[in-house]
Amino acid sequence: MTRTRRPLSSLLKQLATTPVSDARSLLSRFPSGFASDDRSEHGRRVYDFWSEHRGLYDAFLDLALFGREGRARRRALSVLDLDAGKRVLDLGCGPGVNFDALAERVGPAGRVVGLDSSRGMVRAARKRAARAPAPTAVLWGDATTLPTRKNSFDAAYATLSLSAMPDPESAIENLHEVLRPGGRLVVLDARPFRTGAWRALNPIVVPPATYATNWYPEADIPGAIRRTFADAACWRTNAGSLYVATGRKSE
Numbered sequence: 001m002t003r004t005r006r007p008l009s010s011l012l013k014q015l016a017t018t019p020v021s022d023a024r025s026l027l028s029r030f031p032s033g034f035a036s037d038d039r040s041e042h043g044r045r046v047y048d049f050w051s052e053h054r055g056l057y058d059a060f061l062d063l064a065l066f067g068r069e070g071r072a073r074r075r076a077l078s079v080l081d082l083d084a085g086k087r088v089l090d091l092g093c094g095p096g097v098n099f100d101a102l103a104e105r106v107g108p109a110g111r112v113v114g115l116d117s118s119r120g121m122v123r124a125a126r127k128r129a130a131r132a133p134a135p136t137a138v139l140w141g142d143a144t145t146l147p148t149r150k151n152s153f154d155a156a157y158a159t160l161s162l163s164a165m166p167d168p169e170s171a172i173e174n175l176h177e178v179l180r181p182g183g184r185l186v187v188l189d190a191r192p193f194r195t196g197a198w199r200a201l202n203p204i205v206v207p208p209a210t211y212a213t214n215w216y217p218e219a220d221i222p223g224a225i226r227r228t229f230a231d232a233a234c235w236r237t238n239a240g241s242l243y244v245a246t247g248r249k250s251e
């Protein structure tokens with residue numbers, strides 16, 4: 001997913017090039033086509049849909065994040081501080097946007113494992129994994145019941161995924177379990193604007209983002225990391241709406 005510097009024009013361009021049949025499908029499936037009493041099932045349907053309309057999704061996300069996501073991603077990667085030979089879990093990996101950067105850092109002796117609950121995203125991620133410069137596997141599964149062994153990862157990474165989950169707290173507890181002692185969790189995520197006049201934009205930005213991305217804007221993810229991990233820290237940007245939160249599993 002390449003992020004552009006002109007979020008609004010990028011979204012308009014994507015809309016203008018969306019085939020009529022896709023536009024009809026988009027309108028007819030949002031939101032009733034995803035309706036389900038099961039919130040996890042609802043999320044899977046939303047992301048299965050976006051896995052088929054990735055250009056539009058990228059452009060929408062870019063606009064919702066004011067094109068500031070690239071800097072936050074770079075910061076998150078640098079905090080993750082991966083070395084060659086490490087094993088890293090990318091939770092809610094989507095179509096595998098992080099794979100190249102993670103694989104470059106862990107190298108051929110390391111391993112990247114992506115996990116996602118949307119089958120459409122898993123299919124897209126597997127294609128990307130096949131081209132990654134380190135062994136990269138993609139699992140279909142849910143963050144609340146991780147199909148991985150305890151203490152099996154040196155690092156865990158979750159970008160824009162925990163706030164798309166109905167129960168991020170239990171996902172964070174599971175990440176704690178699968179990390180080895182001393183292992184690090186790094187989360188990049190979004191929440192409503194928190195400071196100054198920017199907060200006036202929340203009523204405009206939050207409802208469409210919640211609707212379109214199955215977002216849980218009220219989730220206190222930094223708080224859950226603080227409660228579960230040692231050495232928790234949080235770096236904020238974009239009027240507090242984008243943050244990188246980290247924690248380390250005690251030795």
Ligand SMILES: C[S@@+](CC[C@H](N)C(=O)[O-])C[C@H]1O[C@@H](n2cnc3c(N)ncnc32)[C@H](O)[C@@H]1O
Nearest residue numbers: 047092093094116117118121142143159160161
């Ligand atoms: C906004 S996308 C982020 C994708 C990617 N990490 C990125 O940085 O662009 C959120 C992803 O989280 C996945 N997801 C949501 N709930 C999940 C859950 N309970 N378990 C695993 N993945 C989940 C979605 O399927 C989707 O691919």
